[in-house]
Amino acid sequence: MMQEPIIEIVDVLEVDGVYRELSDPLSGGICVFVGTVREFTNNEEVVSLEFETYKTMALKEMRKIADQAIAKWQLNKVVIRHAVGVKGVEEPVVVIGASSGHRDACFAACRYMIDTLKETVPIWKKEIFKNKTVWVSAHP
């Protein structure tokens, strides 16, 4: 029943198509999370974010997260798509989506997948401010 999850790392992240990718006759609920570039971090104005990845490993880790979510909740479709490169304010950087028979499962799965992605997937984010750059989370 379950189709292969859609797992991608892309240069340009299109959000609008994701609903169609998650649509499923057996689903009553679809939950989508989109992470975007926020203008301020700790009151400092962000110019842009730059993402880089260890792509082969990142795709494997993203697939593990999708498979864990599918095993834990009964999901009909899953999308995990992350952008790399330089992204300006308001641009999307990650889209996570799940569709399921009832809404409990898609909400819980969507939350689990973004939380786990941030912990395990080898993607690195550099915050570019006017006068400095910072690798996020690198230092305590």
Place this chain on the structure above:
Amino acid sequence: MMQEPIIEIVDVLEVDGVYRELSDPLSGGICVFVGTVREFTNNEEVVSLEFETYKTMALKEMRKIADQAIAKWQLNKVVIRHAVGVKGVEEPVVVIGASSGHRDACFAACRYMIDTLKETVPIWKKEIFKNKTVWVSAHP
């Protein structure tokens, strides 16, 4: 900072544009829930769902839900949009979205808004099966 929430009851529900409506420079997270017509209810095949509403009151109640969510979580943008009329399998019937600085708020707000909508907003759903129709939740 917060803009007026977008509260609508429509005949045809377009999902793709919602991401743009929720995009905001102060937001790092956007959560969207889409409720869709499921093919089966208790193993019975659903032909379609028919929604009707007491529109003036429904819009007021939807606005209350948005205002409560905005007061409780710090949200930058909110969309609550519900369809009426006859909807076939896989068609979207409701879209709920919230955008916020961090993801905790948009997930919690999105969940709160769909849960509360189902409890308080005067919209009624009739399930149309091959051989009968049922007003959902009408009887114990």
Place this chain on the structure above:
Amino acid sequence: MELLLFGIAKDIVGESNIDLSDQSSVPQSVAELKLFLSAEYPDFQKLTSLAIAVNSEYAGDEVLLKSGDEIAIIPPVSGG
């Protein structure tokens, strides 16, 4: 005094609205309206719940009904 009917309430009564002013004994409050409906249309007693809205706001049993009010029967909602 107009009464709007939606969803299964419309099916039970067979109309999408009733003019309450036409009734022999016009209900004076939400409580009286509920009694009137249960007596006149016993199928309302079978519903999971029954709420009344006055001027498009949920109204408790104690709310008085005035001529000119827009009154609606709200059977169990099922949006989403």
Place this chain on the structure above:
Amino acid sequence: MELLLFGIAKDIVGESNIDLSDQSSVPQSVAELKLFLSAEYPDFQKLTSLAIAVNSEYAGDEVLLKSGDEIAIIPPVSGG
């Protein structure tokens, strides 16, 4: 035995990869590789955490390194 560097690890070393086979004492395990990195580039000690991947899987300290392995330094991740 190639070592791939990403994010801040690349900045610390100043290269995006190192050929470990060129080193005078080639690290035999993940634990030895971490010791080598900390000694050679003390800035690694300042990081919140430091993980190693062998053939694109996270690898514990006990994992042995073989010639032909693709080894990567994984500084604290920050996707999303």
